[in-house]
Amino acid sequence: MCPRSTRRAFLAAALAARHSYADTIPKIREIRRGGMIYRQLGQTDINVSLLSFGSHTDPRYKKKVENGNVLQEEGQTRRDRLIARALDRGVNLIDTYENEGQWSPLAKVLKGNNQRQRALVSLCRQFPQFVGENIDNAARLFGHVDLYRIYLGEGKSVDAKALSDWDVLRKAKQAGKVRAIGISTHDEGMMLSALKELEGIDYFMFPYNFIHARADYAEFLPEAARRGVGLIAIKPLAAGSIVKMDPKAKQNTSPERDFVQLYQAKYRPLLPSVVADLTKSLEQLPEETLCQAALRFVYTRPFMTAAMPGMFEEETLEDNLAGLNRHLELSRAERNVLEAATRVAQSTNQRWLPKHYQWLDQRWQG
Amino acid sequence: MARSALAGVVFALSVAAQSPQLKQAGVCSRCHVAQVLEWSVASKHIAAQTNCQTCHGPSAAHVANERNQVKPDRPIPTCQTCHTQGCPKTKQTENCQSCHHPHALANPNDRQLRQTQTAADPAQENYKTNMAEGDRMTALLDWAKAKEAYQTATKARPADRRAAIRARMAARRQNPAQPGLEIIGTEYDEESGYPKHVRIKGIGIELLLVPAADTDIGSDQWPATRPVHSVHTEPFYLSKTEITQQQWEALGAETPSPTKGANFPVHNISWADAQAWIAKLNEKTQGNFRLPTEAEWERAAQPAEGPLEDQAWYRVNTATGAPGAFKESNAYTPKPVATKRPNKLGFHDMQGNVAEWCQSILKPYPFTEAPGTKDDLRVVRGGAYADSPEYLHPAFRHSERPSRRNPWLGFRLAR
Numbered sequence: 001m002c003p004r005s006t007r008r009a010f011l012a013a014a015l016a017a018r019h020s021y022a023d024t025i026p027k028i029r030e031i032r033r034g035g036m037i038y039r040q041l042g043q044t045d046i047n048v049s050l051l052s053f054g055s056h057t058d059p060r061y062k063k064k065v066e067n068g069n070v071l072q073e074e075g076q077t078r079r080d081r082l083i084a085r086a087l088d089r090g091v092n093l094i095d096t097y098e099n100e101g102q103w104s105p106l107a108k109v110l111k112g113n114n115q116r117q118r119a120l121v122s123l124c125r126q127f128p129q130f131v132g133e134n135i136d137n138a139a140r141l142f143g144h145v146d147l148y149r150i151y152l153g154e155g156k157s158v159d160a161k162a163l164s165d166w167d168v169l170r171k172a173k174q175a176g177k178v179r180a181i182g183i184s185t186h187d188e189g190m191m192l193s194a195l196k197e198l199e200g201i202d203y204f205m206f207p208y209n210f211i212h213a214r215a216d217y218a219e220f221l222p223e224a225a226r227r228g229v230g231l232i233a234i235k236p237l238a239a240g241s242i243v244k245m246d247p248k249a250k251q252n253t254s255p256e257r258d259f260v261q262l263y264q265a266k267y268r269p270l271l272p273s274v275v276a277d278l279t280k281s282l283e284q285l286p287e288e289t290l291c292q293a294a295l296r297f298v299y300t301r302p303f304m305t306a307a308m309p310g311m312f313e314e315e316t317l318e319d320n321l322a323g324l325n326r327h328l329e330l331s332r333a334e335r336n337v338l339e340a341a342t343r344v345a346q347s348t349n350q351r352w353l354p355k356h357y358q359w360l361d362q363r364w365q366g
Numbered sequence: 367m368a369r370s371a372l373a374g375v376v377f378a379l380s381v382a383a384q385s386p387q388l389k390q391a392g393v394c395s396r397c398h399v400a401q402v403l404e405w406s407v408a409s410k411h412i413a414a415q416t417n418c419q420t421c422h423g424p425s426a427a428h429v430a431n432e433r434n435q436v437k438p439d440r441p442i443p444t445c446q447t448c449h450t451q452g453c454p455k456t457k458q459t460e461n462c463q464s465c466h467h468p469h470a471l472a473n474p475n476d477r478q479l480r481q482t483q484t485a486a487d488p489a490q491e492n493y494k495t496n497m498a499e500g501d502r503m504t505a506l507l508d509w510a511k512a513k514e515a516y517q518t519a520t521k522a523r524p525a526d527r528r529a530a531i532r533a534r535m536a537a538r539r540q541n542p543a544q545p546g547l548e549i550i551g552t553e554y555d556e557e558s559g560y561p562k563h564v565r566i567k568g569i570g571i572e573l574l575l576v577p578a579a580d581t582d583i584g585s586d587q588w589p590a591t592r593p594v595h596s597v598h599t600e601p602f603y604l605s606k607t608e609i610t611q612q613q614w615e616a617l618g619a620e621t622p623s624p625t626k627g628a629n630f631p632v633h634n635i636s637w638a639d640a641q642a643w644i645a646k647l648n649e650k651t652q653g654n655f656r657l658p659t660e661a662e663w664e665r666a667a668q669p670a671e672g673p674l675e676d677q678a679w680y681r682v683n684t685a686t687g688a689p690g691a692f693k694e695s696n697a698y699t700p701k702p703v704a705t706k707r708p709n710k711l712g713f714h715d716m717q718g719n720v721a722e723w724c725q726s727i728l729k730p731y732p733f734t735e736a737p738g739t740k741d742d743l744r745v746v747r748g749g750a751y752a753d754s755p756e757y758l759h760p761a762f763r764h765s766e767r768p769s770r771r772n773p774w775l776g777f778r779l780a781r
Contacts, residue, residue, distance in 0.1 A: 130697060130698070130752065132681070132752055132753065132754065133681070136754055160771075163770065163772065164772050164773060164774075167766065167770075167772055167774075168752075170764070171753070171757055171764055174588060174590055174762075174763070174764065175588065175756050175757060175762070176588065199743065199765075199767070
């Protein structure tokens, strides 16, 4: 899709791509535990919570240091509390990028108690450090590194630097220092190039939301699914732009950008009218907020392993979990089947539970 | 009746469980009770403190796999591994089982049996005489006569591998020159007759001989290196150092390496680049050079005693900045070859400096050689200058596409 395409052309392409791959891809193995769904990450033995935690630096509490940004004390306390809460609610994947001061506070929170030590840590290389040294540092700091990724910028193909960094990641995985290795990128061309050039990719992290689903990745997604690569959606709320469009969302939320965009090579901004049309086609459930519907859209994609929105507020975490819980609820058809079975049992006055569950029937009657 | 039989079996098992033979056999006696008893009867094997693993290898994967889908490391071991001089009485070096049970149940001192066999086999006498004559001529360095004697012994017993090996050795010693190579020093391998140290004419690449051996390769440390198993390697030459940029350029090729220096290893080359260079070398020298196989590489990579830092360039001693500081990948650089101590077999930089391409394709163990296609991943061994120490372990396996050029990939030559 070229940046100058018309609204009509965009929607036509979007609708054409709508069911092209989603229906043909086999569903990922998943387990449900404690109100959370965990899906298998690609072909690894790692199960990732459907809602994962992107621990970005809250811009309100950002403090510049020599090699990046850190959080001020208040911001750090807020984030630690939010991560702890997310872990307690069943979220098990915490992602953070490598920058001065980003890893140590997270390691401290995760080492806090045994329950939280089970969390999966997802880390990223960031310039200017050497990736091999970073992996060793992370292993020392966290005690374990579950997911490690490198970021690929825009371009036609994977460059020599990324190729050599990937070689280091593969070695680390073979040596047992990292459980899964992956790529994060915003560029579909780069994703396709990575699939072609890099051996043993376990997962991709890439921007994905209901807007992208209509227009992008038509080539990448079938290929990734064919190879059994894990897919983690970042920007499921379009970097906060969808939150801003949601009338029920908290009003002081500030998105990374004011306009909704497609995270591809040229960061294509979308016209508000196009966004409105796509939003209408989202099929919101009654009483569901736009954000919840947007996240539910990602959760219900059979090929996605997890959605990873950035979260700064406890309300946001609860809202995102609510979207997930709605997805966990029984559908109307499923409820109808159960109610019909109950009516049949009541009308015939028969015990319809299996023998080893009949004590339940007695308890209900009691 | 049945109850008394059962009690008898239980009693026998309890006595057997306490027997020193079964204890010495260790874990193997859990299944191979009969074989352990055979091994412990009328045999000096048990007195020599050997056990099943001495001959059959550690066989960790076989022990772990209760369904017997994984065979021992050496299912049929060769007696010559220990009995290098052959039978003390018959001087026979092969077909030990014509007199002895594999686990030595038959009494080797049964004179009547032995006399019957030797009397019935005149070729055996002929063989013995000629082998003895060959050994005598070898001691006198008369290679022509030694070769003749060994060849006669081979004719007496055509299936005898030992006589054929000795005949080839004598032939090599008689005419040690090899195409494309000049001999350095006067040392020769006693078993194969090859000179131990040679140099490629015109290029100056020094090669050391790695004698034939059964080597245990692999490690239990990583999934890709399991199971530990034994592989036989024939004698081969391997270059003493990684191929340097000066040697690379001697054939007219341009150095693609980012860190320049005549004595630095050539790096940033693909497997295909190395193959093209070797083809050019073979054309020039009429040699038969190649990359080492994975098993050959591991056979030659026996670290010397002492700290790794004294014999390898790796992350701890190649950084240009302060240790632990934030570094870019180019903060680590390769170093000139042979500036660290050699390993046990005399090779420099087998571990660290640049990682080395092997001829082999990456396949799950146990090791088998296969030519592979142009797209198959090729094995890379030894770790590199930016690696942490575990990647330098002789058994650690890595791989890369044959077309890939990485700044830490180089090679050494085999023949």
